[in-house]
Amino acid sequence: MEATASAKYLRGSAQKARLVVDMIRGQDVNKALAILRFSSKRAAYLVEKCMRSAVANANETAEKANVSIDPDDLWVKAAFVDRGPTKNRRRVRPAPQGRAYREQRHFCHVTILLSNDARPEPEAKRKGGKTTIAEGKPAKLAESKGRKRGGAAAAPRAKRTTSKAGSAATSSVEKAESEKKATKPAAKKKTSAKEK
Secondary structure: OEEEEEEEEEEOOHHHHHHHHHHHOOOEHHHHHHHHHOOOOOHHHHHHHHHHHHHHHHHHHHHHOOOOOOHHHOEEEEEEEEEEEEEEEEEEEEOHHHOEEEEEEEEEEEEEEEEOOOOOOOHHHOOOOOEOOOOOOEHHHHHHHHOOOOHHHHHHHHHHOOOHHHHHHHHHHHHHHHHHHHHHHHHHHHHHHHHO
8 A cells, every 4th residue: 555745835945855855765654754853954854744644644545445554564665856936036145246146945845655565675686686695795796896906006916916835936036036136236336347
């Protein structure tokens, strides 16, 4: 069973009300009401009134259909905010360089849809999504975790990620290269000393 409630011509812009509505979408009714009660946004109070109206509408439609419904089973299936009219007031606000800006009063329309049907599964748990058994994460994400980064970021890591057996071989090679470098400047110094 589904029930809707809409609150029209609420004070405040739709962009600011959407920040509040995004917090409660997909939540249980009790959790959503708690989020709205303790939110510091100004639009939260008006959205809370709309939510309580939707719960009352769900109870009313259940009584009319002679069906028992538990308000604790309801969850927010859909919630959205539409932009309302913008009222151009005759008042103006002083602006730089002698100009004046018109003050605009924004309104919005909030609609909330509650349902007590079973919730859909997340995309990762559906049959179509590939998941790894060990991690329970999507396969692409698990593969990307094991990959090495390319470009300049990979150069410092390549030295650290060698195996223990390979590290002994590389360390001896590095020692030989460093000895060669050390002997070359010494040879140059000897030749330069002979020339003098």
